[in-house]
Amino acid sequence: MRSFGLANPKRRLSNYEIGAVSFAFLLAATVFYLDTFTEIQSALATLYVITLLLSAETLTEKGTLLLAGICIGLSALSYIAGHGLHGDLAAALRLTVAVAAMVITCLLIIRNQRARLALIKFNADLQSSEERYRTIFEQSRVALWERDYSQVRALLMKLRENGVSDLHAHARNNPEFISDCIACVPTVAANAAALELLGHVDARNIKSMRRYIAQDDATFLDLMVAIFNSESYFEGKGAIIASDGTTKLVLLTVGFPEDVANFNRVIVGMFDITEREMAQKALFEAQAELARASRAATIGALSASLAHELNQPLGALVVNAQTLQRWLDRDPPDLAAVSRSAERIVRDSQRASDIIQSTRSLLGRRNPVIEPVSLIDLVSETRALMEGELLRSRVAFETSAASDMHTVNAVRIELQQVLINLITNAVQAMAATPEEHRRILVTIGSADGQEVSVKVHDSGPGLGAEILQNLFKPFCTTKESGLGMGLSICRSMLEARGGTLTAANHTEGGALFEMTMPIEAAVHE
Amino acid sequence: MYGTRIHIEGAYTGLLITRPAKKLSRKPVIAIVDDDNSIREALDDLVMSCGYQSRLFSSAEEYLADQDGASIDCMLVDVKMPGLTGIELQALLNEQATPKPPMIFMTSYSDNQTRAAAMKGGAFAFLGKPVDFGQLIQCLEKALKH
Numbered sequence: 001m002r003s004f005g006l007a008n009p010k011r012r013l014s015n016y017e018i019g020a021v022s023f024a025f026l027l028a029a030t031v032f033y034l035d036t037f038t039e040i041q042s043a044l045a046t047l048y049v050i051t052l053l054l055s056a057e058t059l060t061e062k063g064t065l066l067l068a069g070i071c072i073g074l075s076a077l078s079y080i081a082g083h084g085l086h087g088d089l090a091a092a093l094r095l096t097v098a099v100a101a102m103v104i105t106c107l108l109i110i111r112n113q114r115a116r117l118a119l120i121k122f123n124a125d126l127q128s129s130e131e132r133y134r135t136i137f138e139q140s141r142v143a144l145w146e147r148d149y150s151q152v153r154a155l156l157m158k159l160r161e162n163g164v165s166d167l168h169a170h171a172r173n174n175p176e177f178i179s180d181c182i183a184c185v186p187t188v189a190a191n192a193a194a195l196e197l198l199g200h201v202d203a204r205n206i207k208s209m210r211r212y213i214a215q216d217d218a219t220f221l222d223l224m225v226a227i228f229n230s231e232s233y234f235e236g237k238g239a240i241i242a243s244d245g246t247t248k249l250v251l252l253t254v255g256f257p258e259d260v261a262n263f264n265r266v267i268v269g270m271f272d273i274t275e276r277e278m279a280q281k282a283l284f285e286a287q288a289e290l291a292r293a294s295r296a297a298t299i300g301a302l303s304a305s306l307a308h309e310l311n312q313p314l315g316a317l318v319v320n321a322q323t324l325q326r327w328l329d330r331d332p333p334d335l336a337a338v339s340r341s342a343e344r345i346v347r348d349s350q351r352a353s354d355i356i357q358s359t360r361s362l363l364g365r366r367n368p369v370i371e372p373v374s375l376i377d378l379v380s381e382t383r384a385l386m387e388g389e390l391l392r393s394r395v396a397f398e399t400s401a402a403s404d405m406h407t408v409n410a411v412r413i414e415l416q417q418v419l420i421n422l423i424t425n426a427v428q429a430m431a432a433t434p435e436e437h438r439r440i441l442v443t444i445g446s447a448d449g450q451e452v453s454v455k456v457h458d459s460g461p462g463l464g465a466e467i468l469q470n471l472f473k474p475f476c477t478t479k480e481s482g483l484g485m486g487l488s489i490c491r492s493m494l495e496a497r498g499g500t501l502t503a504a505n506h507t508e509g510g511a512l513f514e515m516t517m518p519i520e521a522a523v524h525e
Numbered sequence: 526m527y528g529t530r531i532h533i534e535g536a537y538t539g540l541l542i543t544r545p546a547k548k549l550s551r552k553p554v555i556a557i558v559d560d561d562n563s564i565r566e567a568l569d570d571l572v573m574s575c576g577y578q579s580r581l582f583s584s585a586e587e588y589l590a591d592q593d594g595a596s597i598d599c600m601l602v603d604v605k606m607p608g609l610t611g612i613e614l615q616a617l618l619n620e621q622a623t624p625k626p627p628m629i630f631m632t633s634y635s636d637n638q639t640r641a642a643a644m645k646g647g648a649f650a651f652l653g654k655p656v657d658f659g660q661l662i663q664c665l666e667k668a669l670k671h
Contacts, residue, residue, distance in 0.1 A: 311633045315655035316563035317569050322658040326574040341570060348563050 006063035024054035035078035045075035045098030053344040056109040068106035085285035143194035143270040150263040152184040156228045199243035249277045281388045310356045313348040320344045375406045381460045382419045395438040402445030410521040422456040455518045462505040498522040529661035558582045559603040585609035595628045599668045615646040627668040
């Protein structure tokens with residue numbers, strides 16, 4: 001049977017098929033008998049079509065063709081037996097109709113069979129593809145979720161229709177917004193890695209993401225914004241809370257389907273980067289600590305060496321000046337001695353000035369590199385550098401760029417030092433501010449065509465009148481462990497490049513520091 | 526500058542400071558031991574304006590090498606110098622049989638330990654730098670009366 005390929009390659013025929021085929025053969029035999037041995041004047045042979053139709057499901061293409069050939073042969077045999085080779089026209093026409101019906105049926109059956117085979121193959125492919133997908137989904141070491149974003153998408157689209165254009169602002173004004181959104185995202189499935197990431201919890205427990213996402217999570221809001229703006233892809237870093245209560249940092253990737261209907265099964269991938277982030281943070285902190293320590297050490301060593309070097313000529317100066325007075329006070333004044341003392345005073349002053357000059361050129365030898373600095377990048381790098389500090393102090397950090405003029409030619413490290421100083425000050429100034437109100441807003445904008453300003457606005461108590469007056473003087477500090485040199489150094493550093501640093505209290509409260517720098521930094525030899 | 530100085534010293538030499546004249550006039554001689562030239566010269570001028578005579582040494586070693594130590598009436602000594610320090614110089618002089626002149630120390634680093642060491646070694650005074658002018662003159666006068 002198989003070698004001829006007449007019947008469908010199935011192990012067993014079903015009872016229904018056996019019955020249908022038996023009936024078909026019985027019918028064919030009956031038709032043949034009636035057609036051959038009775039005088040019924042009608043196109044009995046047409047009934048072979050039923051035989052063909054009944055066997056269609058059981059037979060292959062070849063089988064159907066063979067059966068059709070047999071049926072046609074039988075009709076022809078009946079015709080010859082009944083009418084001989086010189087039959088009447090009516091009988092010949094009936095035969096022709098019957099044969100035509102059988103040929104057409106045969107062709108239709110074959111076409112139908114081909115379509116059915118194609119469909120079966122397609123279905124099998126789809127099934128194996130689904131299996132492959134399942135295998136990948138289940139066995140991937142990346143935590144994967146299937147989540148239903150259709151509700152939340154509908155919610156967001158409704159907001160858009162209602163005229164909301166800035167989702168961040170909307171979330172600020174509606175504290176419930178994020179938690180509402182989180183509640184609208186049911187989990188369809190999660191793989192083993194995902195369960196492991198959240199701390200081995202029962203699959204049934206993760207029907208909702210509500211308990212795994214912090215209510216103030218900025219990344220989740222960014223994800224909502226991506227959906228809101230119909231983006232095709234989202235990638236971000238977020239924090240999730242595992243079932244044991246620990247917070248883990250994850251890299252989150254979501255690919256949104258093109259077809260809106262598929263938003264009910266969106267794949268969300270998470271990769272645990274806690275350790276990497278921790279290591280990086282520790283590195284950043286160590287670097288910052290090292291920089292601070294080396295700055296302090298440099299200042300200490302520098303002032304000690306300057307004090308020592310300057311003490312000699314200054315000491316001589318004082319003695320010379322006072323001796324000069326003694327020569328003058330004589331009666332008569334010893335003018336020759338006065339002149340000698342005066343010359344020494346000039347010489348020693350020159351020496352003191354030379355010491356300062358050579359110290360400056362020694363410091364300047366590091367060859368500051370003036371390069372194009374994107375202020376937006378600078379601010380975000382500085383933020384990354386200080387993320388640990390900001391997180392620890394629970395300070396919200398926002399950046400806004402007011403114009404498109406964001407690049408200056410400057411010494412990158414100098415600007416960064418000033419920014420770090422201002423942000424550190426802001427964080428420390430808000431120590432007594434309630435956590436939910438701690439906020440630093442960094443605004444980048446161009447003051448005019450020649451210079452760019454960066455403002456750092458905190459939500460702390462602002463600056464007292466006395467502090468405001470002495471803020472930039474050396475050794476002015478409000479901190480117990482502070483040297484009081486930071487702002488003074490920052491200001492001179494900016495001024496040396498043609499910039500400024502000013503402080504004020506913001507009209508809405510908090511301190512406002514503004515640094516401006518020229519588009520082209522000044523270079524000193 | 527040095528031309529002027531030589532000229533002026535010349536003027537004094539005639540009147541006051543030739544060696545035999547010094548001993549006769551009993552003009553007090555102050556030894557100034559400091560590694561810094563400016564300080565040496567300034568102190569030299571100061572001592573001169575007080576009517577005393579000075580002898581300049583740029584190091585403790587130079588002072589020790591001098592054969593005429595007995596003619597010194599008082600010493601102004603810098604504590605911190607390359608080579609022997611002022612304190613070490615004091616210790617060496619204390620070991621010698623000949624009596625040493627009163628020593629006035631001057632230093633930019635007036636830590637208590639150094640001060641204690643100097644006073645224990647018999648220092649006449651221990652002054653911080655930059656030197657308080659009035660204090661120094663008073664000190665000198667007292668030391669010479671000593």
